[in-house]
Amino acid sequence: MTGLLRSRTLSVSIDCPPARVYAFVRNPENIPRWAGGLGKSVRRSGDAWILETADGPLGFAFVADNDLGVLDHRVTIAPGVDVLNPMRVVANGTGSEVSFTLFQLPGMTAEKFAEDARLVERDLGALKTLLESEPRR
Numbered sequence: 001m002t003g004l005l006r007s008r009t010l011s012v013s014i015d016c017p018p019a020r021v022y023a024f025v026r027n028p029e030n031i032p033r034w035a036g037g038l039g040k041s042v043r044r045s046g047d048a049w050i051l052e053t054a055d056g057p058l059g060f061a062f063v064a065d066n067d068l069g070v071l072d073h074r075v076t077i078a079p080g081v082d083v084l085n086p087m088r089v090v091a092n093g094t095g096s097e098v099s100f101t102l103f104q105l106p107g108m109t110a111e112k113f114a115e116d117a118r119l120v121e122r123d124l125g126a127l128k129t130l131l132e133s134e135p136r137r
Contacts (some may be wrong), residue, residue: 006104008117015095016131018069022089024131025071025098026062034127038075051075087112098124 015019024030028042028049039051039058049060059076071087086101100120104113 005106006113007100007101008113009101010117010120010124011097011129013092013095013097014128014131017094018089018091018096021096021098021127022069022071023130024067025089025127026089028060031060031131034130035123036126038123043116098127100124 015076025034028044031042031051039053039060041052042060043050043052051058053062059074059082061074063070063072069089071089073085073087074082075085076082083103083105088099090097090099102113102117102120104110108116
């Protein structure tokens with residue numbers, strides 16, 4: 001691949017401590033609760049996580065657990081084809097800022113890229129609503 005891919009970084013402010021946001025997002029079993037654009041259900045298969053989507057199963061894996069708020073994850077969209085999705089949670093006052101960088105992959109139309117951005121915005125909004133509605137522990 002040569003050149004740069006078109007990208008968009010989408011973010012949402014969440015009135016919830018970063019450690020709580022990180023722990024919630026990092027648990028793949030929570031994905032269907034907030035990221036309907038990614039998968040409707042999730043299951044473990046050995047050491048891997050499988051997301052069940054309308055287009056069939058997708059492999060899913062976060063980077064190693066860390067103290068930096070890095071939630072980058074790889075989605076296997078076809079055998080041998082992984083897409084890296086950079087994601088972060090950082091402190092924003094007493095709450096959090098969650099960001100997700102979306103890339104327009106080779107062969108992806110502008111319309112599909114815009115639709116993916118809308119889905120990410122919807123999912124980030126759902127994450128905000130869910131975490132802000134749960135009682136603080």
